[in-house]
Amino acid sequence: MPKPPHIHGLILAGGRGTRFWPRSRQKRAKQVLKFFGERSLIQQTVDRLKTLIPGERIWIITNGHLRPEILSQLPEVPPGQVLAEPVGRNTAPAIGLAAQILEEVDPGSLMGVFPADQLVARPARYVRLLRPAFRAAAQGNIAVLGMPPLWPETGFGYIEFPSRVKPGLLEALPVKNFREKPDLKTAKKFVSAGRFCWNAGMFFFRNSVYLHALREYLPHTATLLASLPSFSSPEFSARLKETFPLCENISVDYAVMEKAKNVVGVAADDVGWSDVGTWNALWELGARKPADNVTRGDFLPIDSSGNYVDAPGKLVALVGVHNLVVVDTEDALLIADRTQSQRVGEVVKLLEKQNRGGLL
């Protein structure tokens, strides 16, 4: 009997999370910030995979700005497995690079892909879902984890199953379609139909299967990656710097998942998953009656409610204000209408235009 294939975890940690400015910066992006207790989002990601994937089989793709911080936060991951992309090229090439390296160092192995910046409130419940996903991957499928849609979110893509699915079934079922971010009307239909899940960006496959799909659906990038020397060769890093920028800038969803024929999905039950997309998401995760103020540190509210306040090291007094996001750092202070917190990225864009490097 052949040994079961090794399982590796690839954590995608190249994002900037500009919507968490001014807390997030190039060198301390969302995934390395400690919004909840003492562990950052990327540390929590590694923590919850631990029972299934030990640190020595975790791989991380990030960028040069973040790599030092990630190395120091994750001593259990071998430094040689924390790779810095020369430039960001979205998820399809990044996953392709990792798959190619893994197929070289551990032929026949499986990979699970996990974003570094998500929150899972019930990790044990979550890990149950990974086993059927890897089982399906071992059988040659590309598996995806779908989250039960809790509201008609227009910021996510959706996974469409051919018929109504039972959340938490712990079985991979054929996926009919990947659907791009819908408008609100469509999202409402998706939610009420009962056979759509949020696409949470977690994928599972044999590395050889992904590389095959890449050759079929993204041949230019596949050829470029195939031209790289051995991962163990001394010139790998220099060649990657030349080659990677030439890859297409495209997500795995568009490049592969929407086209592949062998896609299956595991429909999760409610594991307390959140993509923690904006300051408002942090407020929602923390809000409690009566006044629904969510705050870290010293806080004095007078007739104020629904506010999210993150200002360590100083007293924050609020008088008659509601539904604000207040984030204070040494060199920048953000005050936003909480319901408009998705617009915080605009601040970062303006700062980039003004060449305000120190604040990025």
Added chain:
Amino acid sequence: MPKPPHIHGLILAGGRGTRFWPRSRQKRAKQVLKFFGERSLIQQTVDRLKTLIPGERIWIITNGHLRPEILSQLPEVPPGQVLAEPVGRNTAPAIGLAAQILEEVDPGSLMGVFPADQLVARPARYVRLLRPAFRAAAQGNIAVLGMPPLWPETGFGYIEFPSRVKPGLLEALPVKNFREKPDLKTAKKFVSAGRFCWNAGMFFFRNSVYLHALREYLPHTATLLASLPSFSSPEFSARLKETFPLCENISVDYAVMEKAKNVVGVAADDVGWSDVGTWNALWELGARKPADNVTRGDFLPIDSSGNYVDAPGKLVALVGVHNLVVVDTEDALLIADRTQSQRVGEVVKLLEKQNRGGLL
């Protein structure tokens, strides 16, 4: 012909201005803060009196917390003339103390009383008004400066003249009544009647006249002050510490002005006077179309208007917020609805209750 009497200026600088927290603290109250350019409100007060009253005839009553800062801001005022009240007893005893000292060191002299924490946008125009006030004082009257009421303010007392007055007449006219802070309906009547002025807290008299009034209307305090030894004696300071706390805690308006028979008033024209009562007043003084954001320092507004921002040394980014007061200091951050900025004092009261000495 007898020499004309000397004119002295008494600047009342004992207030805390808690509504300017967190910028104002016990050791740097409103009157020593630089809200406008490089000169604090008390420095501006001395500056605008200069043409009429030189520094060596300026007297200041403040408290022990503020005295060091005032001494350093006003080198032109002799340190021996910057007095610290042992405790705050409102304006009637403080003015009585100064009048008694002045009657001792410069018998027959006049005093003008000026709050330390007001703003006058047109100082030259303002100084014109002082001459008729001092002239009336030299004739034995108690004179008061009235400001033309620009809106039905309920936070000020009013001066009632017997008939319609011409603002900027430069002549002292008999005053019919001092009116306490009115309700809004009454304030509206006052404004439309045309014979009411705001009481701006500036008074003019012979020191002997004030002391006489004090003996008549506040005999307990008058007797206590009269019991003090000579201002030049070494025991003056120790005896003041024992005696002053026993004085009545009462304003000059209630104790003297409402009762005295010889009160006259000079009705000012618009000299750009403001008592700078709240953060909102600072916003009003600075607001300009289109977005009406008033800000000191580095500022990045997105779809935000009507805000007052005081956060030196850092970038403040606003997203979709309106009519806020934002004041950032090293150890405290205030965010208030601008229209509720009179409630900022409540924060200080709560901090006092909680014994948060460092933040007061």
